[in-house]
Amino acid sequence: MLELPELETYKKLLSEQIINKRMTDVTVKEEKLLNCEVSEWSKELQGREVLYIERRGKQLLFHLDNGKRLLLNLGVAGQIQYDTEGTEDGGGTASDAQVMIHFGQQVLRLHGIRQGYVHLLSAKEADQLLSDLGPELLDRKMNLEKFRMLFARKRGMLKSALVQQSFIAGIGNGYADEIAFEAALLPSAKLQELTEESVERLYHSTLTVLHDAIAYGGLGEQPLNTQDHLTGGYKSHVRVIEREGQACERCGSLIQKSEVGSRKTFYCANCQKEQ
CATH class of the missing domain: 3.20.190.10 (MutM-like, N-terminal)
Incomplete structure (x- = not known):
């Protein structure tokens, strides 16, 4: 999707x-x-x-x-x-x-x-x-303080929260994994146990992943037309999506695949932590 x-x-x-x-x-x-x-x-x-x-x-x-x-x-x-x-x-x-x-x-x-x-x-x-959608993290009105307040009220696993459209709008299964990796947090990390430093890292990681993905044209498989050389360019920049069994670029351990909230999930068990 x-x-x-x-x-x-x-x-x-x-x-x-x-x-x-x-x-x-x-x-x-x-x-x-x-x-x-x-x-x-x-x-x-x-x-x-x-x-x-x-x-x-x-x-x-x-x-x-x-x-x-x-x-x-x-x-x-x-x-x-x-x-x-x-x-x-x-x-x-x-x-x-x-x-x-x-x-x-x-x-x-x-x-x-x-x-x-x-x-x-x-x-x-x-x-x-569209009123049931959550806030847009790339909105100019969003900042670290509002992000902290948003997550302070939330419980459950990190990935489940990131993909919940009524909580945050626009993020799905794939980018949730990339964001968790960038933040060095396990997708299964419990939000209520995250430290303030982890939440701040998550905020900046979310912006980094989304801005980079947009700059490279995302993961889309179909270009708009024959002149479109942007769509799909982010595929060569992913670090965990569909990389099961490949070496983690950060620590060299193998990327693993499991399920979080019944969703296919990719992560590095060595350098991604619970907090």
């Missing part, structure tokens, strides 16, 4: 190409992804422009020029492709696209979406739908 860095990458690349461009047509092959009839959805979108794109948690929010919001949740395995009409390389094709939004000769294709949706909402409806 795409996480914060992957959605930030899509947001950056799409913003460079579709902002202030008029939607000329839409094609919907899976109506279940929408929150209204296809005819109504199409009528509402045709002629509209995207003013800007916002990421909230693991979702993208397209702000339209009529005040409406197009909320995109890619679900388990959804992907985005944006290229010239008729282009059928780079992964998704016109034949397997579930939803297509046309911008003249260019088309935005959404495909592979399972347990996701593409909803057209008012600003109030969008705010209500």
Whole structure:
């Protein structure tokens, strides 16, 4: 499932190409992804422009020029492709696209979406739908003191907290492991037992991992188009994800794999500690 860095990458690349461009047509092959009839959805979108794109948690929010919001949740395995009409390389094709939004000769294709949706909402409806999400750790309003207060009220295992969207928005299974490694904490470490120094280390480690992952294009497997050389670049920089049996770059011990909260987890038992 795409996480914060992957959605930030899509947001950056799409913003460079579709902002202030008029939607000329839409094609919907899976109506279940929408929150209204296809005819109504199409009528509402045709002629509209995207003013800007916002990421909230693991979702993208397209702000339209009529005040409406197009909320995109890619679900388990959804992907985005944006290229010239008729282009059928780079992964998704016109034949397997579930939803297509046309911008003249260019088309935005959404495909592979399972347990996701593409909803057209008012600003109030969008705010209500996203209200259950926790804070964004990359928000300018977030700081160490607020981070400490957030974790001071939380109990349970570190990884379980990091992936809980109502507690913190945007982090999923993979990046939780990278953050725990950067902080030298076991994913199973109990939050209530962390020292103040450990919480501060966790805060800075979270920012480091997320900023680095965004800078390198995340772990996404499908580029936006053939000109996209950014998506997926973080794969060569991971230190524990899918590295079971390989040497830890910090201490040389072997990376191990187990489960934390029923989630596949990678870590170094030697240099990651409980506190």
